[in-house]
Amino acid sequence: MDLNYTPQEQAFRQEVRQWVQAHLPKDVAYKVHNNLRLSRDDMQGWAKILGKKGWLAYGWPQEFGGPGWTAVERHLFEEECALAGAPRIIPFGPVMVAPVIMAYGNAEQQKRFLPGIASGEVWWSQGYSEPGSGSDLASLKTRAERVGDHYVVNGQKTWTTLGQYGDWIFCLVRTSTEGKPQTGISFLLIDMTSPGVTVRPIKLLDGECEVNEVFFDNVKVPAENLIGEENQGWTYAKHLLSHERTNIADVNRSKRELERLKRIAKQQGLWEDVRFRDEIAKLEVDVLALEMMVLRVLSAVSSGRNPLDIAGLLKIKGSEIQQRYSELLMLAAGPYSLPFIEEAMSAGWQGDFPGGDATMSVLAPTYFNFRKTTIYGGSNEVQRNIVAQTVLG
Amino acid sequence: MDLNYTPQEQAFRQEVRQWVQAHLPKDVAYKVHNNLRLSRDDMQGWAKILGKKGWLAYGWPQEFGGPGWTAVERHLFEEECALAGAPRIIPFGPVMVAPVIMAYGNAEQQKRFLPGIASGEVWWSQGYSEPGSGSDLASLKTRAERVGDHYVVNGQKTWTTLGQYGDWIFCLVRTSTEGKPQTGISFLLIDMTSPGVTVRPIKLLDGECEVNEVFFDNVKVPAENLIGEENQGWTYAKHLLSHERTNIADVNRSKRELERLKRIAKQQGLWEDVRFRDEIAKLEVDVLALEMMVLRVLSAVSSGRNPLDIAGLLKIKGSEIQQRYSELLMLAAGPYSLPFIEEAMSAGWQGDFPGGDATMSVLAPTYFNFRKTTIYGGSNEVQRNIVAQTVLG
């Protein structure tokens, strides 16, 4: 056991740090550090910079163009990006659909789709959830009927994060109603510019449109866009979901936000308030304990062991921590978190903010928005069901 | 709405206060205030004093010899007794079996049993739970077979509180195995001196024997000891359980213990420790909120309304508060709560206690013991099931 990173790992960190410092646009980092609103270009711009360096696909095997990093190196890369204030990598392309294409797509599909994902040129969205099927994903109803050399897709997806920017969407669709619900599902890649695709943004409680409904009305999808075999999509989706992702804990971002919380608490004169400081102290212990848990999982993965009984805890604790720091940030601003001034949430606003500092404008909306973290990606209730299974059978 | 007690109610409180002050033995009050161990005589002695005054049966209707108090007066009586440091009234006789005898017993039974309960002469125990049937009471197995003019009882009860002192025990017994489990249960009064009754004390985690197993080996019970009709016991038991008892919240005792906690925190120099004091402050709010909830239920009862949806909350919150103050009392003593010196837990011990104060000796054991409060009387999980039913149907 050793808490210290090896000299090689430290050198790797330095390399990443210097590169990120040199290439991350300052204005984007400012927005991220203050949680101001990011444009599509802010996000995709950074993705393309990473793509050019070959680091957008940082988790991919070398045979598909990944850098071949160890689990620890991937973690250090994520940490350096987060601490520097880089936008989060939108996962739907490089982290979610790419592994499925690599594992189950044919050579033609790999050649066609992977380069655009690795370069950041093509924006992917996810089409899993439907209005009636959230935790119970297998009950999905969107149909794809094979007609000649294409599928005709009808139905509706929802909660499609940033789908308004999407070029392509990977979908679970029903190709058969026979057998168990899981058996009739296929995995289909759909060009979002196809006729019949409509995207309707859903305004969330913080005023932003972060998710969307996506409607499919007789959308023609070439049969060559089917991944693997018809009716085997559930297997591929499970592969995607079970794909080890320690970053689900988002501990690096929480470290950055913890520092920000301390900074704002100082600004607000709360550092001397033992009651508020104690709340930060408790959060600090939480973040540290989560980080240790993440490192344990990384160690296990690196040595080829299955850390499944701990990995299930990362999502729960990680999301609870995100909610807590967003809440404390809002409470630190106190009354000055109350004005809802949309313009103030974008960088560069020159107005007079009632609290005196326009960066306060985002704190309550972020708190509101972060209620999602215990709901999405498998609600924490579902996660607890899974953890209980590992303990109780 | 009025938070103040009426002049009549205040006068009533004064009368009770003066009488309790005059009649409660000082040595017993000292033990109660410091949670030192009480002997059978301490408990029964006080019951007899109350009985002589006619106040042991303070909840009974006047026709059966009760004082005819209002719900508020009963509450004030309970409060004055608690604050003065009176031992709790052992409920099995006056509060639990007596109402059943009054409602479902025949005149003969009422004449035979009620006077001994009201005077405190006869110590009653409760025979409900069995090793296999806790929350699922209806699954009980203790059998009573009718043979001529008596029943022959075989089986085992458990968790019989203070059963080692019991003269009589009221039991739920199975008289039929036909139909639903609930339908074959009868309500039987059993003389604990009968041949075949064996009481085995169960040592609890605090070292004391507060509960017992009671074994019945071919115990002959005269048929005239059956309450009401054979196989109708479940109805009577439910009557007992649903019998409105705001005192289940035990808020008066919690008020006394809150004061004690403050006293000990001061002694230990913790009053200046904002972290510890905040914990007391939170508890104080909890106790107050519970008291308001109790008073709401009392008001509703007084005006003939059904406060059922709130009443269900009293047990949950009351027990959580008891656990919390017992925990804070232990933590206030800190390291000095650790010595386990049995003799020190009785009044009058003259030894040198490692913490310097023998009253610290009981704090950790009380904390341990109070884990029972969220388990007994219908576990808090069962209570939450019931509350959820009122909200969700």
Place this chain on the structure above:
Amino acid sequence: MDFNFSDDQLQLREAVRKWVEKAYSFERRKGIVASGGFDRAVWQELAELGLMGLTVPEAQGGMGMGAIEAMVVLEELGQGLVLEPYAQALLAGDVLAQHADAALQQAWLAPLTSGEALIVLASQERGARYQLEPVGTQAEQSAGTYHISGQKSLVPAGDLADAWIVPALLQGETALFLVEKGASGVQADGYLTQDGSRAAEMRFAKTPAKLITTNGSAALQQAAYIGIASVCASGVGVMDKTLLLTADYLNQRKQFGVVIANFQALRHRMADMKMQLELGRSMSYYAWLKLDEPEAVERKLALSRAKYQLGQSMRFVGQQAVQLHGGIGVTDEYIGSHYFKTLTQLEISWGDSLHHLGIISDNMQETAGVAA
């Protein structure tokens, strides 16, 4: 000791409830938010219901009702997430009726009661956080008139008000002043707040003002207590409806082929929400019943205890309601998310939970410190 409502109180509740159900639909509310968070017509409707000047004595032109009536009204308005700041009418009425001289009362209590005049308290200062007393607003007297200068934040519907009650320092002591709409040197910039209601940033530059009282600390403190009690009652109403919405949703939504109200973990969560609601309701009663407590420290403690409990309750109920709804709970189009946002804003109004815990803890008595 009595926690029952009188028949009159129950009728008042019914009247307000009916108005909310009929007149304050989610659609109308959306429209009000879209047009700035305050609707003068609503204010007039509330006045027509007889709710303005509710606790002002009849002799002074008010309705002459008591604290419990005010609480009942606020609970019901909370159920409908009514944006218009009714609590301001209560505390402005109290300040004027208790402290203003006859001339001021004559000028303002009648229009307040008729709903013609919206009078609000402008007390929040920049950098003052939850501190009540003014620090940066100065008053000076010259030639028989007063002028005030300073800045106030988050003044409820401030840019639409007809008069403001403004705490300012007069020779180093807190005094309360009344400033009329149209007075010189007033600048008001309105904006929405997180719950959709309206507030304004206000600047006073040598603005002529009428003195209400030089005993400003006590008057302001009591106004704050009314504010705290109002938050408690509103919170109870908001939570009441939140539980109903959540229970309805759980009884409709199916996953894995069953209605999710069947899942025990969710059922227990609902039981815990009910607990928090009832603890909160109990402490809201307590707050309103303690508003006239003669002993100052005890009154302060009582209101802080109530606000602390409500803070705990509103946080739990709000957060869990969203969680139990899942995705729909975080959308703007679903009404439930607005209940959550309102509960959050109420927590931050008049001092958050940690602030009030501090007051309770720092002033804690050695006795049990509870009733009786």
Place this chain on the structure above:
Amino acid sequence: MDFNFSDDQLQLREAVRKWVEKAYSFERRKGIVASGGFDRAVWQELAELGLMGLTVPEAQGGMGMGAIEAMVVLEELGQGLVLEPYAQALLAGDVLAQHADAALQQAWLAPLTSGEALIVLASQERGARYQLEPVGTQAEQSAGTYHISGQKSLVPAGDLADAWIVPALLQGETALFLVEKGASGVQADGYLTQDGSRAAEMRFAKTPAKLITTNGSAALQQAAYIGIASVCASGVGVMDKTLLLTADYLNQRKQFGVVIANFQALRHRMADMKMQLELGRSMSYYAWLKLDEPEAVERKLALSRAKYQLGQSMRFVGQQAVQLHGGIGVTDEYIGSHYFKTLTQLEISWGDSLHHLGIISDNMQETAGVAA
């Protein structure tokens, strides 16, 4: 960065686990409690396993192992609720190996390693609560020898020890002394503690003592850190077994015709217990890995953070385990209740959660204050 155990560490774990399973049954433990809470034979058996002097360098006669080995041993002893205070062997070994002069080392390290000598720290004073430094124990030097006078509480197995390490004030500064069994003026009164282990009240009256170090504060602080880390590791072991016991019970116990492990509310509770266990385990690792952290404040913070997390974890796991068991969970005859009591005692040992939260909060850094 590596959180894997070496093969040697895994073998050590296996060896201790086997001994616990074979040699430290609940029955034997009951007997030890009944006869006073400490069994010399057990101490000898632990020595025969090679566990004494574990972290003392080989050059000084010890086993020359590291912190992680000590942690592994403590986890396994925790699983068996071993009453004998193994942590004392670790910290006494550390104090002597790091600070004592050659003569003292020669006299005591060998018997410590062989298990012949039980050496314990006597640091708790009356009224000092969780303060580490001595306040009432004085040392004086005359004619080349030291004598100490004072009183210590809760000294682990104090009346059965062969020597005591005693912090005392020497000219106002903390120094550590070694007192041998049989020295004049020593009085030791033994008793049980809540978890069934043994402690003693000790009085020293002009007792001859050997000076270990005048740098007593630092040495004592480090001993306390080892104590804290030991509590963490023991707690992990106790919690590990508590979860197993509880899961077994839920899978056996039937109510309403079904095994109660089917109830979702109980399942989620188990998931939360698992969470607390793993957070605690992670922070126990962290504590042991930080024992040699060179920066003093960072080391202090690290140990306090670990103890705080373990405090939270042990409280939740202990309380919920009892609750999930129901009645049987509060009986003395069921082993589970002893796990709960041990978790409680561990929380109170070396400073409770609030104490350590204070250290973390009062020394908090402006950076994230976490690893990397």
